[in-house]
Amino acid sequence: MSNSSTSSKGTALITGASTGIGAVYADRLAKRGYDLLLIARNGKLLSELANSLSTATGRKVEAFPADLTNKAELRKVEERLRTDTSITALVNNAGFGGVSTLLDSKVDDMENMIDLNVTALLRLTSAVLPGLLERKGGAIINIASIVALNPELLNGVYSGTKAFVLNLTQSLHKEVGDKGIQLQAVLPGGTATEFWDRAGIGGHQNLPSEMVMSSEEMVDASLAAFDRGELVTIPSLPDVTDWDKFNAARLVLLPNLSHKHSAARYGVR
Numbered sequence: 001m002s003n004s005s006t007s008s009k010g011t012a013l014i015t016g017a018s019t020g021i022g023a024v025y026a027d028r029l030a031k032r033g034y035d036l037l038l039i040a041r042n043g044k045l046l047s048e049l050a051n052s053l054s055t056a057t058g059r060k061v062e063a064f065p066a067d068l069t070n071k072a073e074l075r076k077v078e079e080r081l082r083t084d085t086s087i088t089a090l091v092n093n094a095g096f097g098g099v100s101t102l103l104d105s106k107v108d109d110m111e112n113m114i115d116l117n118v119t120a121l122l123r124l125t126s127a128v129l130p131g132l133l134e135r136k137g138g139a140i141i142n143i144a145s146i147v148a149l150n151p152e153l154l155n156g157v158y159s160g161t162k163a164f165v166l167n168l169t170q171s172l173h174k175e176v177g178d179k180g181i182q183l184q185a186v187l188p189g190g191t192a193t194e195f196w197d198r199a200g201i202g203g204h205q206n207l208p209s210e211m212v213m214s215s216e217e218m219v220d221a222s223l224a225a226f227d228r229g230e231l232v233t234i235p236s237l238p239d240v241t242d243w244d245k246f247n248a249a250r251l252v253l254l255p256n257l258s259h260k261h262s263a264a265r266y267g268v269r
């Protein structure tokens with residue numbers, strides 16, 4: 001993903017592309033030489049963005065309106081990922097969250113969140129992987145969240161969906177990372193997008209300004225991290241060794257997570 005627009009780097013499919021983080025990824029990747037396939041529900045906004053980016057960058061930009069919580073429409077996007085041999089990158093950005101507790105949330109809304117944040121992301125990733133492996137190269141960028149590491153923050157179902165995104169990305173890196181496929185999980189903190197309006201707090205303006213990063217800066221930092229080969233990117237984290245220590249502590253647990261007998265501290269034996 002080096003900065004160049006002189007030759008095509010293939011096609012990047014971006015979900016949730018009409019506004020916010022997805023729209024910024026579309027702009028940045030087009031400027032880096034990618035043609036684009038933009039997915040979102042709002043066909044009008046998507047077409048306007050596609051026309052604007054195509055005019056500004058000279059890249060081929062296609063709008064593909066689809067609701068990824070609708071099974072029939074999701075399957076159409078999956079089929080495109082399976083059959084379009086020009087696709088070299090997938091940015092799984094579509095998703096939504098919540099700030100209410102489980103007891104204060106509608107279970108249908110939580111199920112819908114899982115459908116989009118987990119099921120759609122899983123199915124699109126599964127659809128694109130065989131072609132990337134066949135072509136011996138490509139990239140999958142999954143937008144998670146810092147709540148993947150902090151289940152006590154915001155809504156627990158939302159945190160669970162983003163923990164899934166992080167875990168899947170780490171697992172896939174072990175599975176296909178040595179086969180020419182670059183994986184990245186991006187864990188943004190508070191970001192100035194429509195997320196906060198949809199989450200029910202009336203917009204990011206109601207959050208402390210020192211906690212909220214612009215979408216542009218978040219994406220630019222994440223792409224800089226991608227260029228460095230980072231698997232897990234937390235754009236606001238000042239010292240990457242903090243993440244390294246966290247991950248190392250997780251790995252220390254592994255040898256003792258499964259034994260024939262329970263730990264002596266429980267006094268069972």
